[in-house]
Amino acid sequence: MVGCGNDSGTDADKGKSTAAPAKTAEVVIYTNADEEAQTAMKNALDKNGMKGAYLIQSFGTSELGGKLAAEGKNIEADVVTLSTYYLDSFQKKEKLFADLQNKAKTIQPSPSYWTPILGNTGALFVNTEVLKQSKLEAPKSIADLAKPEYAGHISVPDIMGSSTSWLMTQAVMSAQGEEAGAKTVAAIEKNAGAHLEKSGSGPLKKLRAGEAAVGFGLRHQAVADKARGLPIDYIDPTEGNFQLQEAAAVVDKGAKTNPNAQKVVEIIVKYGRPELLKFYPVALYEGETVSAENKPARPSFYKEPLTVELLQKHQKMVKDAGK
Known part of the structure; x- marks a missing residue:
């Protein structure tokens, strides 16, 4: 190094x-x-x-x-x-x-x-075996996870409990704007259902166990799993890899x-x-x-300085959109 x-x-x-x-x-x-x-x-x-x-x-x-x-x-x-x-x-x-x-x-x-x-960078990841069994296509974007076909097959972190979820939220809001992005993230959380995790590492654990096909979390953890021979692959979302x-x-x-x-x-x-x-x-x-x-394909940073107040604003927008 x-x-x-x-x-x-x-x-x-x-x-x-x-x-x-x-x-x-x-x-x-x-x-x-x-x-x-x-x-x-x-x-x-x-x-x-x-x-x-x-x-x-x-x-x-x-x-x-x-x-x-x-x-x-x-x-x-x-x-x-x-x-x-x-x-x-x-x-x-x-x-x-x-x-x-x-x-x-x-x-x-x-x-x-x-x-x-x-530093920690966000990415999508999939369990390739479960993805095939579920007859799902691998997502290209984070927003894809809001589609009906992914309901019950995904695991993502909850923005109220995990800063990793904020990486996902920043990416979607950067691509769609705050209001539309908040609605998309709320729909993704709804699709996750029982697999909405308080911990940032929770989704990958669900994929390792075969309980979900697709997740969002820290990129380097999925890279390491793939290198160890697990049926895990990572995807750099079109919205960007936020850090x-x-x-x-x-x-x-x-x-x-x-x-x-x-x-x-x-x-x-x-x-x-x-x-x-x-x-x-x-x-x-x-x-x-x-x-x-x-090396993520699309390294990205949010347009505004990151503060606790901005996190709280995004948390409220996502939860309000999910009501």
Whole structure:
């Protein structure tokens, strides 16, 4: 794997640790990341001068968002990793995060106060065996899932419970407009019926079990299943492969800001990204590469900045359209 821009280090640098951190309190990291991402962050920190100098606490996305909203700069955390739309919303309401030092150059523009640690891209996928048994054609678009013939044969995440569903909603709304798109997503959710999932990984699990023929979820998971020989294939929808990122930020506590917080973020990106790329193969920094099968055909981003408020607006539109 290629590292992040000019900060990736040379061959001569490999295996070397950064300078030992100043003697200070542990850097408290609050994260919504799953186990694989947390392990990658820990490995990077432990191997690069921060072993014993940090503490990671795990939260659900909405739980961590709620803590930041309630506690602001009084939060215990020195560093947070969270979906960027949460970080942007909090920074807009209250300058909660400090500008980052020594920030590596990202492929997509990003603000001064967060830097991405991983990306997730949406796609359609099918169980090829169940699709054939159900005598269905593979969909070309997400909107196809609203057609009557797919009723009872699809599994998708619920926009009220999963940010993965927002990738699907953004794609449909970008192609059709918000009002028409909300109606289409509501029709898709209705077609999913009992296979409307609270978890973003739920639909693929239903396809693996043979309980559904078609689903929507995270592209790299379907790519991995296909590579393992499962009867799973992925489809890049005509509406586009939309992306959500999770990023790291330093809580700005003024004079009380932990002096090693910036170093923690720098190490996670500089040394953690190669391992993170293995689990979340979405290139985020200049110089990073992923395998051909992990390159979506239609990478896309929503026309508006992503915020918690925009998510809530889309959630309400979809649920109102389904009434």
